[in-house]
Amino acid sequence: MKIFHTVEEVVQWRTQELRETRFRETIGFVPTMGCLHSGHASLISQSVKENTYTVVSIFVNPSQFAPTEDLDNYPRTLPNDIKLLESLKVDVLFAPNAHVMYPQGIPLDVEEQKGPFVTVLGLSEKLEGKTRPNFFRGVATVVTKLFNIVMADVAYFGQKDIQQFIVLQCMVDELFVNTRLHMMPIVRNSNGLALSSRNKYLCPNSLKISENLYCGLKAAENAIRSLVPGASLSRSEVIDIVTQIWAPYIDSHDFKVDYVSLADFKTLVELPAVENTSVQQPLVISCAVYVTDREKPNTIVRLIDNIVI
Known part of the structure; x- marks a missing residue:
């Protein structure tokens, strides 16, 4: 498994692979924030099954956290994540830092943020958006960046984050993004608790x-x-x-x-x-x-x- 930390590395890899295969192959993509579990593994396994190459990203995205939320305490388990990804036969792990994804910096206070952001109006304000007002702005922004970097044919998301999927589907449809979204069922424990x-x-x-x-x-x-x-x-x-x-x-x-x-x-x-x-x-x-x-x-x-x- 190749591990990249910059946009240029991913773009160069993708360009080279497509040149060699004359665009006959497909790329599946699973964006994550790490701390991988069986739910993530189900998405990754589906991508490996359906595509020539599978790319997984691990990036704890600051722009979807409010100043009062648990960004610093969010679990980070990169060494264990890498072992799991290798066992699942992932081709590329993209693990950028915040400066790569947000060149102008990304303070948690929205009023201090600079640069382009993506907002999906009409869906982002409901449900989760009422409690976390800028959450989907952060999600839509980072996923747009990742889609532009990886340029995957299909991206896999879990049903547990149902509103996220619906927001991103609207974003993909109405911004004419050339990546198809695939929603996978929730993975639960034996008594029904959704893995998270x-x-x-x-x-x-x-x-x-x-x-x-x-x-x-x-x-x-x-x-x-x-x-x-x-x-x-x-x-x-x-x-x-x-x-x-x-x-x-x-x-x-x-x-x-x-x-x-x-x-x-x-x-x-x-x-x-x-x-x-x-x-x-x-x-x-x-x-x-x-x-x-x-x-x-x-x-x-x-x-x-x-x-x-």
Whole structure:
């Protein structure tokens, strides 16, 4: 596996490979922030299976962190990540530093930032964007930069970050980016907890409790799928089904709910109700919950999850 740290190295590699193969080969790309787990491995394995070459990037992107968030504490495990990537037969790891990606620097205060940024209006302000106002601006900007560097045929993203995928799909479609996006299913543990780098912050007891996030979403999905023809559930009824499962953990202050959403898959517009009809647009039930660690009560981890119907 080749390891590059500059844009020039990646561009030179790609140009040389395409020249030698006369553009008959394909490149798959998996952008990550490192601390790789089985969820990342599923994306990478799919790319290796479907493409001639696979490029993975590891870059903890400052522009998607607010000044109050955990940029400095975000887990960085590059040596272990490299071992995993080599075992998965990745061709190129691109691991730039912040100066490579942001030549004018990247202070966390948006008012002090300089240079070009990408904003996807209408989608970025919803759900995650309400709590993290500049998060998707940072995501869209760094992914645009990475797409321009790697120029992959297809890029792989996990469904766990469903809003991120929807924002990036809009960006790719409407900025005419020549990289196709492929959304892969959420990888979960045996009891349904979505794998996440942030799970490392929680003790085993709190991780076990966090499995109920999926249980609540799954209960709502089952209720929707069980609707008889002509029947419906209101948005509030769907949310009540979810939060009833979580009630013991809300009462014990293990969970603090940020949001539960019932929205159209493409637009993320909240749906007033869902009906059993012959023609039903895809919808997504999603949530964000603050989980307090039982062993370290000052540690609060924000977990997200979703189910697409």
